Amino acid sequence: MMTAKEIAELLGVSTDVERELTRVSAAEDADADCIVFAADERALAVALASRAGLILVRRDAESEDVRVLRVDDPRYAFAVCARELGRVSKEQDLYRLEQGENEVRGDALVHSSAVVEEGAVVGEGCVIGPNVTVYGCVRMGDRVVVQAGAVLGAKGFGYVRGKDGAYVLFPQQGLLVIEDDVEIGANTTIDRGALGETRIGRGTKIDNQVHIGHNCSIGKNVVIAAQVGISGSCTIGDGVVMAGQVGLGDHVTIGPGVILGGASGVFPGKTLTGEGQMFMGVPAEPLKEYLKGVARVRRLKNSG
Amino acid sequence: MMTAKEIAELLGVSTDVERELTRVSAAEDADADCIVFAADERALAVALASRAGLILVRRDAESEDVRVLRVDDPRYAFAVCARELGRVSKEQDLYRLEQGENEVRGDALVHSSAVVEEGAVVGEGCVIGPNVTVYGCVRMGDRVVVQAGAVLGAKGFGYVRGKDGAYVLFPQQGLLVIEDDVEIGANTTIDRGALGETRIGRGTKIDNQVHIGHNCSIGKNVVIAAQVGISGSCTIGDGVVMAGQVGLGDHVTIGPGVILGGASGVFPGKTLTGEGQMFMGVPAEPLKEYLKGVARVRRLKNSG
Amino acid sequence: MMTAKEIAELLGVSTDVERELTRVSAAEDADADCIVFAADERALAVALASRAGLILVRRDAESEDVRVLRVDDPRYAFAVCARELGRVSKEQDLYRLEQGENEVRGDALVHSSAVVEEGAVVGEGCVIGPNVTVYGCVRMGDRVVVQAGAVLGAKGFGYVRGKDGAYVLFPQQGLLVIEDDVEIGANTTIDRGALGETRIGRGTKIDNQVHIGHNCSIGKNVVIAAQVGISGSCTIGDGVVMAGQVGLGDHVTIGPGVILGGASGVFPGKTLTGEGQMFMGVPAEPLKEYLKGVARVRRLKNSG
Numbered sequence: 068m069m070t071a072k073e074i075a076e077l078l079g080v081s082t083d084v085e086r087e088l089t090r091v092s093a094a095e096d097a098d099a100d101c102i103v104f105a106a107d108e109r110a111l112a113v114a115l116a117s118r119a120g121l122i123l124v125r126r127d128a129e130s131e132d133v134r135v136l137r138v139d140d141p142r143y144a145f146a147v148c149a150r151e152l153g154r155v156s157k158e159q160d161l162y163r164l165e166q167g168e169n170e171v172r173g174d175a176l177v178h179s180s181a182v183v184e185e186g187a188v189v190g191e192g193c194v195i196g197p198n199v200t201v202y203g204c205v206r207m208g209d210r211v212v213v214q215a216g217a218v219l220g221a222k223g224f225g226y227v228r229g230k231d232g233a234y235v236l237f238p239q240q241g242l243l244v245i246e247d248d249v250e251i252g253a254n255t256t257i258d259r260g261a262l263g264e265t266r267i268g269r270g271t272k273i274d275n276q277v278h279i280g281h282n283c284s285i286g287k288n289v290v291i292a293a294q295v296g297i298s299g300s301c302t303i304g305d306g307v308v309m310a311g312q313v314g315l316g317d318h319v320t321i322g323p324g325v326i327l328g329g330a331s332g333v334f335p336g337k338t339l340t341g342e343g344q345m346f347m348g349v350p351a352e353p354l355k356e357y358l359k360g361v362a363r364v365r366r367l368k369n370s371g
Numbered sequence: 372m373m374t375a376k377e378i379a380e381l382l383g384v385s386t387d388v389e390r391e392l393t394r395v396s397a398a399e400d401a402d403a404d405c406i407v408f409a410a411d412e413r414a415l416a417v418a419l420a421s422r423a424g425l426i427l428v429r430r431d432a433e434s435e436d437v438r439v440l441r442v443d444d445p446r447y448a449f450a451v452c453a454r455e456l457g458r459v460s461k462e463q464d465l466y467r468l469e470q471g472e473n474e475v476r477g478d479a480l481v482h483s484s485a486v487v488e489e490g491a492v493v494g495e496g497c498v499i500g501p502n503v504t505v506y507g508c509v510r511m512g513d514r515v516v517v518q519a520g521a522v523l524g525a526k527g528f529g530y531v532r533g534k535d536g537a538y539v540l541f542p543q544q545g546l547l548v549i550e551d552d553v554e555i556g557a558n559t560t561i562d563r564g565a566l567g568e569t570r571i572g573r574g575t576k577i578d579n580q581v582h583i584g585h586n587c588s589i590g591k592n593v594v595i596a597a598q599v600g601i602s603g604s605c606t607i608g609d610g611v612v613m614a615g616q617v618g619l620g621d622h623v624t625i626g627p628g629v630i631l632g633g634a635s636g637v638f639p640g641k642t643l644t645g646e647g648q649m650f651m652g653v654p655a656e657p658l659k660e661y662l663k664g665v666a667r668v669r670r671l672k673n674s675g
Numbered sequence: 676m677m678t679a680k681e682i683a684e685l686l687g688v689s690t691d692v693e694r695e696l697t698r699v700s701a702a703e704d705a706d707a708d709c710i711v712f713a714a715d716e717r718a719l720a721v722a723l724a725s726r727a728g729l730i731l732v733r734r735d736a737e738s739e740d741v742r743v744l745r746v747d748d749p750r751y752a753f754a755v756c757a758r759e760l761g762r763v764s765k766e767q768d769l770y771r772l773e774q775g776e777n778e779v780r781g782d783a784l785v786h787s788s789a790v791v792e793e794g795a796v797v798g799e800g801c802v803i804g805p806n807v808t809v810y811g812c813v814r815m816g817d818r819v820v821v822q823a824g825a826v827l828g829a830k831g832f833g834y835v836r837g838k839d840g841a842y843v844l845f846p847q848q849g850l851l852v853i854e855d856d857v858e859i860g861a862n863t864t865i866d867r868g869a870l871g872e873t874r875i876g877r878g879t880k881i882d883n884q885v886h887i888g889h890n891c892s893i894g895k896n897v898v899i900a901a902q903v904g905i906s907g908s909c910t911i912g913d914g915v916v917m918a919g920q921v922g923l924g925d926h927v928t929i930g931p932g933v934i935l936g937g938a939s940g941v942f943p944g945k946t947l948t949g950e951g952q953m954f955m956g957v958p959a960e961p962l963k964e965y966l967k968g969v970a971r972v973r974r975l976k977n978s979g
Contacts, residue, residue, distance in 0.1 A: 394848075395846045395848070396848075396870065397870040397871065400870070443838075444835070444837075446835050446845070447835040447836070447837055447843065449835075449845075449846070450834075450835040450843040450844060450845045450846065451837075451843055453844070453845075453846035453848075454843055454844065482790070483790045484788050484789075484790050484806070484808075500808070500829070501790035501792075501808040502788070502790060502806050502807075502808050502824070502826075518826070518829045518830060519790075519808035519810070519826040519829055520806075520808060520824060520826045520862070520864070552841070554844065556829065556832060556864070557808075557826035557829040557864040557866075558824070558826055558862050558864050558884075574840075574841045574842060576832070576834055576842050576844075578832040578886075579826075579829065579832070579864040579866070579886050580862075580864060580884065580886050580904075592840050592841060592842060594834065594842065596832065596906070597832065597864075597886045597888065597904050597906070598886055598902070598904040598922070610840065614924070615886075615904050615906055615922055615924070616904050616920075616922045616940075633922055633924055633940060633942070633943075634922050634940045634957055665958070668968050668971065668972065669968075671968075671971045671972075671975070672964065672967045672968050672971050
C-alpha cells in the first residue's frame with residue numbers, strides 16, 4: 068500500500084489526491100484502490116470511466132479529472148508503480164532458506180523445493196523461485212529474480228575425444244557471475260565457466276527456456292527472448308535485443324545495440340555489429356538484405 | 372483390471388470372452404491378461420499368434436478367433452482401453468498433497484517435490500508430476516495432466532525501458548486458465564497473463580519443452596509438439612496442429628484447423644488461416660508455395 | 676589428491692616430479708598444487724611462467740622444465756586428469772538417497788529435491804542432480820551423470836483422435852534405457868518408449884534442453900548440443916554429432932558418423948548417411964550443396 072502522494076513523489080510529480088493505492092490493474096478491472104494507465108485517447112476515455120483511484124496519463128492528455136497524474140511515459144510509470152507496490156507487499160511472501168550454509172544476504176526469498184548449494188552467493192533482495200537449482204559456483208548480485216525451474220551454474224558442454232572414440236568432459240569448474248537486477252525466466256539454463264567465468268551483465272532480462280553456454284559474456288541491459296540458444300564463449304554487447312529462438316554458434320560476437328530477429332542464426336566465430344541494426348535469417352544478414360532475398364525467391368517462384 | 376465384457380461395453384460392441392484383462396501391450400510382449408490391437412493384416416497375423424487375451428481388430432478383419440473384438444478404429448480403441456485401465460489402477464499411485472491450503476479437489480495426485488502455491492486451483496482427477504511448479508495464479512479444470520518439471524503461471528516477459536536504458540517489468544499479475552482434459556509435457560512453461568489471462572482450451576495436448584507466453588489464447592483440441600515457442604498475445608484456433616520447433620512472434624493469429632510444419636515461423640502480428648491448410652518455412656507459406664521455392668532454388672543451383 | 680607419479684602412470688608416461696596435485700586449472704590461476712596444459716607454443720610460454728606443479732605438453736614441445744609431462748594430446752590428458760581427481764574427491768560430496776525403495780547401487784549420488792521413482796534402476800557411480808526427475812521406467816547403467824532439472828522417462832507425445840475431435844493418449848508404458856557413461860544436461864527431457872523402449876547408447880553426451888521423443892534409438896558416443904529436438908522413433912547411428920537447435924521429424928534415420936550443422940532440420944521419415952559428411956539447412960543437405968544455394972541466392976539479390 069502507498070498513498071497517492073508517495074506515488075507522485077516516486078514519479079517526480081505532485082497530486083492533490085488523498086487516497087491509498089494497493090495495486091495496479093487494467094481499467095476494466097479497477098476499483099478505487101487501483102492505479103491504471105492510459106497511453107492514448109481511447110484508453111484515456113476507458114480509464115476516466117473506470118473506478119480507478121489514480122490514472123497515469125501523458126503530459127498532453129486532456130482531462131480535468133482529479134485522479135489524473137501526468138507523466139512522461141505512462142506505461143513506464145505504471146511498471147514502476149507495480150514494482151514499488153510489490154516491494155512493499157513482499158513481507159507477505161514466503162521466506163525460506165533452504166540450507167543454512169548459503170551466503171544469503173538480507174531479505175532474499177528462496178521458494179519451496181529450490182536448491183541453493185553450499186558456496187553459492189545470493190545477494191540482497193533476490194527471489195529464487197520454486198524448483199530452481201543454484202549450483203555452488205554461482206555469484207549473484209542484488210535483486211536478481213529467478214523464476215521456477217531455472218538451472219544456474221551447471222557444467223558446460225565441452226568434451227575431448229580420445230583415440231578410442233569415447234569423450235571425456237573438459238574440466239567445468241569456473242564461476243557463473245550474475246550481476247545486479249538480472250531477471251531470469253522459468254526453466255532457463257546458464258552454465259558455469261569451464262576454467263574462466265560466465266557473466267551476465269547488470270540489468271539484463273532473460274525469458275523462459277533460454278540456454279547460455281559456458282564462458283559467455285553477456286552485456287548490460289540485454290534482452291533475450293524465449294528459447295534463444297547461445298553456445299559457449301560468445302560475447303554479447305550492452306543493449307542487444309534477441310527475439311525468440313535465435314541461435315548463436317560458439318565464439319560469436321554481437322556488438323552493442325544489435326537487434327536479432329526471431330529464429331535468426333549466426334555461425335560459429337562470426338561477428339555482427341551496428342547499434343540499432345536489425346539482422347534476420349540463417350545465416351543472419353541485415354534486415355534490408357534479408358527482405359531482398361525473400362522478395363527475390365518469391366519473384367523467382369512466380370516467374371515460372 | 373476389467374472383464375472382457377466391460378471392455379466390449381466400453382467400446383460399444385459385445386464379446387463372448389470370459390476373461391479379466393489387466394493391461395495393454397505390444398503383441399510380442401502379450402500374455403493372457405493383455406489387450407493388443409491390429410490395424411492391418413500383418414499385425415493381425417502377429418496378434419493371432421500371440422498369447423493376448425483380447426485382440427482389437429478392424430470391422431473387416433478376417434478371423435474366427437474368439438479373442439477378436441471388431442471396432443471402427445482399433446488404434447483408437449486400444450488407447451481408450453489403456454486410459455480406462457489406468458483409471459482403475461490409479462488408487463495404487465502415490466497420493467500426496469503438498470500444501471493444505473491449496474484448493475485440490477477430489478482425487479488429484481500431486482507428486483513428490485511438486486510445488487502447488489497457495490491460491491492455485493487444481494481440479495478433480497488432475498495429475499501433477501514431480502518437480503512441477505504451479506504458481507498461485509493457475510486455475511486448472513478437471514483431469515489435467517502435467518508431467519515433471521513443467522512451470523505453470525510464471526511471470527511473462529514484458530518490460531518497459533526507462534530513459535536510463537534500464538528495463539522495468541510490466542506488471543504480470545493475471546491468471547493462467549487451463550481447461551479440462553489438457554495435457555502438458557515435461558519442462559514446458561506457460562506464463563500467466565499480464566493484466567488479462569492466458570488460456571489453454573479444453574482437450575489441448577502440449578508436448579515437452581513448449582513455451583507459451585503471456586496473454587495467449589489457445590483453442591480446444593490443439594496439438595503442440597515439442598519445443599514450439601509461442602510469443603505473447605497469440606490467438607490459436609481450435610484444432611490447430613503445430614509440429615516441433617515452430618515459432619510464433621507476438622500477436623500472431625492462427626485460424627482453426629491450420630497445420631504448421633516443423634520449424635516453421637510466423638512473424639509478429641501476422642494471420643494464417645485455412646482449415647486443414649499446411650504451412651511451412653520461415654516466413655511460413657502454404658505447403659505448395661514452400662515446395663515451389665525449394666525446387667526453384669535447387670534448379671538455380673544446378674543451372675550453373 | 677594424486678601424486679605426480681600416479682598421474683604420469685595414468686597417462687602412460689613417467690616423471691621425476693615428487694609432488695602432490697589436487698586440481699586442474701588455467702595457467703593464469705595455477706599454484707603448485709595445479710595441473711595445467713599447453714597445446715601450442717604460446718600456451719607453453721604462459722604455462723612455464725606459471726606456478727603450476729605439472730604441465731601437460733605435446734611430445735615435440737621444447738622445454739627442459741622438470742614440471743613438463745609429454746603426452747600425445749595435452750588437452751585430452753588434461754580432461755582425463757580432471758576426471759580422475761574428481762573421482763578421488765567424490766567422497767566429499769553429498770550422499771543422499773531420496774527413497775529407500777530405489778535400486779541404487781554402490782556409490783550413486785542423488786542430490787537434493789531429485790525424485791527417483793520406485794522401480795527406477797540407477798547404476799554404480801551415477802550422479803543425479805538437484806530437481807531431476809527419474810520416472811520408474813528408467814534403467815540406467817553405470818557412471819551416468821544427469822544435471823539439474825532433467826526429466827527422464829516421461830510419457831511420450833502420441834495421441835489418437837476420436838470421431839468427436841478429442842485426443843486420447845496412446846499407451847506410453849515402455850522403458851527408457853540409458854547405457855553406461857551417458858551424460859545428460861540440465862532441463863533435458865527424454866521420454867520412455869510407448870510400447871517398446873527408448874535407448875541412449877553408451878558414452879553418448881547430451882547438452883542442456885535437448886528433447887528426445889519416445890522410441891528413439893540413439894547410438895554410442897553420439898554428441899547432441901543444446902536445444903536439439905528429436906521426434907519419436909528416430910534412429911541415430913554411432914558417433915553422430917548434432918549441433919545446437921537441430922530438429923528431426925519422426926522416423927528419421929541418421930547414419931553413423933554424420934554431422935548435422937546448427938539449426939538444420941530433417942523432415943519426417945528421411946534418411947541421411949555418410950561417415951564424416953556434414954549437412955546444413957532446412958531441409959538438410961550436404962554442406963557443399965547448402966553453400967552453393969546460399970551463394971546463388973546472394974548472387975540473385977545482387978543482380979538487380
